[in-house]
Amino acid sequence: MEDSQKKLAEHSGKSRLEKIGKTISFLCIAFIVFVVLSILYFVASKGIATFTKDGVSLIDFLTGKIWNPGSIGENGKPLTGALPMIAGSFIVTLLAAAVATPFAIGAAIFMTEISPTVGKKILQPVIELLVGIPSVVYGFIGLSVVVPFMRNTFGGSGFGIISAAIVLFVMILPTVTSMSVDTLKSVPRYYREASLALGATRWQTIYKVVLRSATPGLLTAVVFGMARAFGEALAVQMVIGNAALMPTNLITPASTLTSILTMNMGNTVMGTLENNVLWSLALILLVMALFFNILTRWIGKKGAMN
């Protein structure tokens, strides 16, 4: 009797193992959180220095149309207007998403509703392959195919927003498609059965039940694609022309936040205005990433409530 009491009172080997496991997993997560917070702090402190240390006003930065951080403008302040890049990023992203969405959803419907066997055996592997192609390859193809095509069709250099949008469209298409496929697959089979049993055609079922109940998931897929397009640097930089000018049409060189960042980060000195203002661009990218993240969560929550 006393023996078993003693045994119960002391720590057993198993409970010690539990504790060790808990500690290890806590340390891992703490490390990850630490790294993320450090990056956030680093980018934010550098990005904000433009406004605190170098005295650039936030309004000028966000709405100024002339980007030339090395020179001083008429008002005696450095020319740090980031609007051309902000506009470039948004236009390229929205164009790519607008074109990719119908294709992706159409492909997803085909793969889940119309021909699941072909979808599973042929299209799924193809799409997974496309997701895995590095962005530099997409950029290279864009540079050797899309840019010359645009040059021959519209004249000019061929570099520009339209070329970037096409490359991004191809890049995000597999991502958006495979997420849409997952979403459509997760629509319960009994919704389809209920609809068909009421005398709906297959198309009515897809259109009025499957797509409708999958809307939050499909929106998430599109937003995810947009986040990817917004953050893509290399492929865009290779085809957009990288002129920090306010975009006036789709076929002349323009730039995005990421392309200006990758072009200039090697050419500035740490701590100078030229360098700090690049960090400000990075901060915008970070804030946008956060925004896309919150947006997908919000959509998910809203969808779960119905």
Next chain:
Amino acid sequence: MTSENHIIETKDVHLYYGKKEALKGVSLDFLPNEITALIGPSGCGKSTYLRTLNRMNDLIPDVTVTGNVTFENKDIYSPKMDTVELRKKIGMVFQQPNPFPFSIFENVAYGLRIAGMKDKAKIAEIVEASLKKAAVWEDVKDKLSKSALALSGGQQQRVCIARVLAVEPAIILLDEPTSALDPVSSGKIERMLLELKEEYTMIIVTHNMQQASRISDKTAFFLDGHLIEHGETRQIFTNPHKKETEDYISGRFG
């Protein structure tokens, strides 16, 4: 019992999932305005049989059906059969309440809208009448625009029945409609089904012997893909002709 009277006739129906034979020659007829209960242990083929009657088995790949199934003297497996029209005439209620993730109103209006009805007043009228028939109007009349998924299981199932009634089918197939519900909700649904008998022919798959004996006029006992016995419910439960039937209903089975 001439064949003109039967609303559904099935003759020697075999059904194969791939190579596996799930129905092994079932012949069974149904009279209008009767409730027929299909009973039998799990996997005996009663749900499968039910689903051959509105061709829901078509949705499963690799299913072959042989034999003869007629609805109002028309062969429903003929290539000319319009399954969309067929399913409007033969409604189905499933085991799990499965309302769409829409509002209660839109759930019931769904069948009307896909049939192309545009008249809003008419739709509202049919929705109300259907919900009343399904004995759920009092529960939901103040929250028709709320999501149907927020209702309790029993209410959801009655909304699903209202959804079927709105399309005005001749026959309603019910696949264990109360097995996911509590006894009170089940009781409400049973009473409703008895009232609906005036207007509809119903075929109900159930695991609940008491339910079968309470609401059905005819009972058919399935075992291992065969129809073992079929007849008046009273006779099946009090004086079964076959030993298997007796064993099953007295609980001495498997």
